[in-house]
Amino acid sequence: MNGAAHITLVPDLMWHRGEFRTGLAVTLAGDRIAAVGPRDDAAGPRTLLPGKALLPGLVNAHSHSFQRLLRGHAQVQRGELKRSDFFSWRETMYRLAASLTPDDLLVVARHAFTEMLSSGITAVGEFHYLHHCPDGQRYADPHETSWSLIQAAKDVGIRLCLLRASYLRAGAGKPLQPLQRRFSDGSVEACVTLTTDLAARVAAASDGRVTAGIAPHSLRALPAEAVVQLAVAAQRLDAPLHMHVAEQPAEIEEVRSEHGNTPLAVLASCGVLTPRFVAVHATHVTAAELDAMASAGAGICLCPATEADLGDGAFATPEALCRGLSLSLGTDDHITMDLLRQAGDLEMRERLRQQHRLVLPRAPHALLDAATAGGASALRLPCGRIEPGRLADLVAVDLEHPALAGWEPSANALTACLLYSSGSATVSDVWVAGEHLVQSRGHATADAHRFAFANLARRIWS
Amino acid sequence: MNGAAHITLVPDLMWHRGEFRTGLAVTLAGDRIAAVGPRDDAAGPRTLLPGKALLPGLVNAHSHSFQRLLRGHAQVQRGELKRSDFFSWRETMYRLAASLTPDDLLVVARHAFTEMLSSGITAVGEFHYLHHCPDGQRYADPHETSWSLIQAAKDVGIRLCLLRASYLRAGAGKPLQPLQRRFSDGSVEACVTLTTDLAARVAAASDGRVTAGIAPHSLRALPAEAVVQLAVAAQRLDAPLHMHVAEQPAEIEEVRSEHGNTPLAVLASCGVLTPRFVAVHATHVTAAELDAMASAGAGICLCPATEADLGDGAFATPEALCRGLSLSLGTDDHITMDLLRQAGDLEMRERLRQQHRLVLPRAPHALLDAATAGGASALRLPCGRIEPGRLADLVAVDLEHPALAGWEPSANALTACLLYSSGSATVSDVWVAGEHLVQSRGHATADAHRFAFANLARRIWS
Numbered sequence A, B: 001m002n003g004a005a006h007i008t009l010v011p012d013l014m015w016h017r018g019e020f021r022t023g024l025a026v027t028l029a030g031d032r033i034a035a036v037g038p039r040d041d042a043a044g045p046r047t048l049l050p051g052k053a054l055l056p057g058l059v060n061a062h063s064h065s066f067q068r069l070l071r072g073h074a075q076v077q078r079g080e081l082k083r084s085d086f087f088s089w090r091e092t093m094y095r096l097a098a099s100l101t102p103d104d105l106l107v108v109a110r111h112a113f114t115e116m117l118s119s120g121i122t123a124v125g126e127f128h129y130l131h132h133c134p135d136g137q138r139y140a141d142p143h144e145t146s147w148s149l150i151q152a153a154k155d156v157g158i159r160l161c162l163l164r165a166s167y168l169r170a171g172a173g174k175p176l177q178p179l180q181r182r183f184s185d186g187s188v189e190a191c192v193t194l195t196t197d198l199a200a201r202v203a204a205a206s207d208g209r210v211t212a213g214i215a216p217h218s219l220r221a222l223p224a225e226a227v228v229q230l231a232v233a234a235q236r237l238d239a240p241l242h243m244h245v246a247e248q249p250a251e252i253e254e255v256r257s258e259h260g261n262t263p264l265a266v267l268a269s270c271g272v273l274t275p276r277f278v279a280v281h282a283t284h285v286t287a288a289e290l291d292a293m294a295s296a297g298a299g300i301c302l303c304p305a306t307e308a309d310l311g312d313g314a315f316a317t318p319e320a321l322c323r324g325l326s327l328s329l330g331t332d333d334h335i336t337m338d339l340l341r342q343a344g345d346l347e348m349r350e351r352l353r354q355q356h357r358l359v360l361p362r363a364p365h366a367l368l369d370a371a372t373a374g375g376a377s378a379l380r381l382p383c384g385r386i387e388p389g390r391l392a393d394l395v396a397v398d399l400e401h402p403a404l405a406g407w408e409p410s411a412n413a414l415t416a417c418l419l420y421s422s423g424s425a426t427v428s429d430v431w432v433a434g435e436h437l438v439q440s441r442g443h444a445t446a447d448a449h450r451f452a453f454a455n456l457a458r459r460i461w462s
Helices: A065-070 A086-099 A102-118 A144-156 A178-183 A188-205 A224-237 A249-259 A263-269 A287-296 A304-309 A317-322 A339-354 A365-379 A411-426 A446-461 B065-070 B086-099 B102-118 B144-156 B178-183 B188-205 B224-237 B249-259 B263-269 B287-296 B304-309 B317-322 B339-354 B365-379 B411-426 B446-461
Strands: A006-016 A019-022 A024-029 A032-038 A046-056 A058-063 A121-128 A159-166 A210-216 A241-245 A277-281 A299-302 A326-329 A394-398 A427-432 A435-439 B006-016 B019-022 B024-029 B032-038 B046-056 B058-063 B121-128 B159-166 B210-216 B241-245 B277-281 B299-302 B326-329 B394-398 B427-432 B435-439
Touching (some): A046 A365, A046 A427, A058 A339, A058 A365, A065 A446, A086 A178, A102 A121, A121 A365, A144 A159, A159 A188, A188 A210, A188 A224, A249 A263, A263 A287, A326 A339, A339 A365, A394 A411, B102 B144, B121 B144, B121 B210, B249 B263, B263 B277, B317 B326, B326 B339, B394 B411
Parallel strands (some): A159 A210
Antiparallel strands (some): A006 A019, A394 A427, A427 A435, B006 B019, B024 B032, B394 B427
16 A cells, blocks of 8 residues: 555456456555545546456465476376376476476576466465575575576566475485485474574565465474474464375374374374365375374365376365365476366365265355465464455456356356356456566566576476 | 369377377368378468468367357356256257347357357367257258358358258157257157258259258257157268267156166167267266277267366267277357367366376377367368368468467477366467468457347347
8 A cells, every 4th residue: 555556457248256257456666555436436547347256365384396296297197007196196296396496496496487377376485495506405595496486476477476495314224315315404403493594584675575484394204392383483484384294094004004194193292284285186085184284283284286296185065065174276296387277176086986076165156265275364464354454466367268168147157167267267366465477468578487497497497 | 162262271299190290281272171281392372371381170069059149148146046956957058049049049040159169170060950040940941040050151161061950859748848848859750851952952052061960959958759760860861870879867767767767778779879970068977888888989079167167067088089089069058159178177176186197098189179079070071180082171380379489399288288288278370171261369350240249139138
């Protein structure tokens, strides 16, 4: 606000209080939303958006940007046919992870973030664990690779919450594998120090679009006391706390061997489950564990396309929604950046499984909320809703797209068309912090970033 | 050929013999492919397609075009929350079906077919059952509504196989419901006569883009002797023979009550399973039934998005592919026209179910074959492959689309990106019978058809 220029956007429809509504306008002042109200009441300069529906920018709560390089290459047979699973995929991912320089990370993140913007994603939680040199030595600046990601976000304009991950071991009593060395800070103390230090430096930089969060990688990769210390740091810094939880049955068995209980039970007994905690995946959880998450106010981040790609399995979405659990969504390995279709797929998968229809409570509306307000909660960012005081992160979809034709006169049908039919292909314009970054599908530097990324992919996979 | 002008298309990559290959060009002569060979050998005028990959036009083997009106409207709760299933959806569909005039069918088909073209679909099998007036009376021309669909196809340029459906009853011993009256020709003899008559009139019209096929609706809607007579007619006319089979458990139980056996067992004993027969859905089938289909050379048409939308359940794709069954794909109720993503979803659903990766034999290549050559087989059309003598039905995808970036240097990765990541959003150009109908994403009459369709939807759902 602070005297910033006001601009009022006047779309045909606006997502407001959980549904599309007509007759509304939104006034932006600097990087914030100043007012939402009837279009006829709006003062100041107006930008008409005929044929557009405006929604909050989508929030991608779980990204490993470097894995964008795996797209296509990790989804096909190489050589003779053999059984493949999460762990064979992980070997491919580890080899890729060990090969990338800080400059490579900049290149891949610039393209991945631009592709996200073009798909309507205005904020991303980057769960980052490629910290050190491939042999585990530190770079001259121990945050070298974090700066690559932050630079990429600044270059393309996306909002970034850098969730710095801590990783110390291959499993209980198992030393790091050679390909895991660059993930590790070496000790619990170093994890906490480096994480806290990065958060302080990010805060000192006062870039309104970059924030820091804390990410104990998993109970496999960390002893419980490390998770507790990182949770304490997160509380001290008032930062989000994200962790991979219960993605694979083998991981649960490993935790059970070490702790005599499941990951969520261990986390509950450590006091880690709070409203700032987000369990990523939570694919293999019990009803009692969902109850514990719900009563603690903790969140769950689902990555539906990745959970299919990696053969993780399907999350119990109806059970989570019935308990009022706060859900967010992530693109994780980036097999697709289409967060709208991934949201819709949660309902469609349940229809296949239950052989019934309209199975998720408040779907598709609750699913669009997960992709917007739910993500904002998960990253503790004041975006995700078109409301005064929130960040001016917005997306316009093209109501003249052939896939959306016929939604009238029901705004609910438009929500269904976006999530079940068109997905992000209808996104035409994107604003982050009030800045109009994607205009009529175009982003100023997209071609240059794509070109550099394609060259990198060619080098990596040749 | 016949002295038609030759034109040679020179893309960066071409789908040929089951994979993307570089260095090839395709020469078109009239509505056919005249030659495929090394790009340097191609004679005559050349159209360079830099940054494009060329694939055979996608074949949509199962469409009810009028159901495009249901998109969005049939996927949300209306009024209070209640359990919904295939049968409650069908009530909504029946009410819609009873309300449409022949002109309405023209309007909805023009938009649906244009949307298909823009999504890379060059041929559609229209399983058509809205034949008569809502009260069951015949129109002055008993093929009135068929002409609407044929006119729509001609107006937009898509290739059409009109699969005229026969429908006589609500079930064994159950007379037609009022909302089903317009589906029925009244008797087995009338079904055969009208079907044969339409096929003759379509053949006499000698429009190279329109053919006729025969579609006994289902064993629920027809006595077995009607199916046999229609199968005989199909053989006489050398036409495709399509039928809904085993979509819902309740349907199987009904057939079992009447015949003492499952639908596929009944069809096998009637001698209907031949290479011209295509079972649509076949969701609930046994391994023995798949064996019978395979040894008869019969095909199966899957409609993955509809089978999710309607809560049908998931087809046993791995078991079908292992048996070498000929698979094709359809958009059915048109919740999405993205046939590439629907093809890819077959693999992704199996990964979720099996909690393994790379589960379908020869995926993603076999899945792209199903969407092209498999569909061509199902409709008995000489398209679906880029080979000399085949129809010049082609699709170009934009290799500069952000979702495809990074596929190089592996053509297999490009196939995976198309099916698992980008889907049809990358389609830029479409040719049917050598005619360049979609150019840089634009179709000449798309806006007019979309506008008329939106008006119709507004009228229907107000």
